[in-house]
Amino acid sequence: MTITEFSREIRGVSSALIFSHNRPDGDTIGSAMALKKGLLSLGIEADTICPSKLPEKYSSFSGAAGFLSEAPNKVYDAHIAVDCSTEQMFAHLSALFFSNKNSFNIDHHVSNTRYAKHNFVVPTASCCENVLELLKALGVEITPEIAESLLLGVVTDTGCFGHKNVTAETLVAGSELVRAGADLNSINYRMFKAQPIERARLFARAISGLKTYHDGKLAMIFIRQEDFKATGATQDMTEGFIDYPLSISTAEVAVSVMETGDKHFKISYRSKGKVNVNEIAATFGGGGHVLASGSMLSGYFEDVVDKLVFTVGNYL
Ligand SMILES: [Mn+2]
Structure with missing residues (x-):
């Protein structure tokens, strides 16, 4: 599915529940937080949900406290998965994800099983790079808060731009996010340096x-x-x-x-x-x-x- 078709389908929903994966990392958390903020800015109601509790080190990021852990008492127009390569990654929320026929899958893993109705899977270093492209296609303004959420995912999945998966495109995305107001040094410190x-x-x-x-x-x-x-x-x-x-x-x-x-x-x-x-x-x-x-x-x-x-x- 092309990004244009995918974004057109998302444009058509009035509410969405965004799923992060089991044992979450910065990429699935950042993708969900950024997408939620982006959808809200378009007037689409959005919530984030994760099968496991978020690790403490993400608590300083805007939106981290808003994750649900159990099925909410509410029906959404669409269910959107971010950074989830297989349906196993929903853990106990798998049945909930598939209870909505209007399902979306945004991911960057080559092994992604295309389990949703709409699949936007591009092999990049981080899912956040694909979310950035999607938000731009949706016409969302990349605010400093959205940029911080997205750079969190890029930084965690690339070891702060040090792993083999980093390409010229990853650096371009990083550059765009820093330009939009994300603080690379602070994210790197919070993810890889600060410790109890x-x-x-x-x-x-x-x-x-x-x-x-x-x-x-x-x-x-x-x-x-x-x-x-x-x-x-x-x-x-x-x-x-x-x-x-x-x-x-x-x-x-x-x-x-x-x-x-x-x-x-x-x-x-x-x-x-x-x-x-x-x-x-x-x-x-x-x-x-x-x-x-x-x-x-x-x-x-x-x-x-x-x-x-x-x-x-x-x-x-
Ligand atoms: Mn990832």
């Missing part, structure tokens, strides 16, 4: 226990229950820890072992490119992507580590 002291203390403990194996090609960190107790940090604060062992020059693979309960471990795998960690995670019943995967493992800590070191060794 508990996380900093947990990070210090995790990194002090870093170990390497197989001539330094495997780097591992371990986060035990006692580390959470000693620092007061919570499990969700470990996001991003694994980038540090992967940054060691000799490392091809990084693995993080997080103890989630008695003899239960959440394992994260990262690769620089030579090793497909999706295959490694799959041997333990997990999965993900070539460069980033995860699995669970049960057993005694020492046995779990031995198993991981041995298995990764087979792929190096």
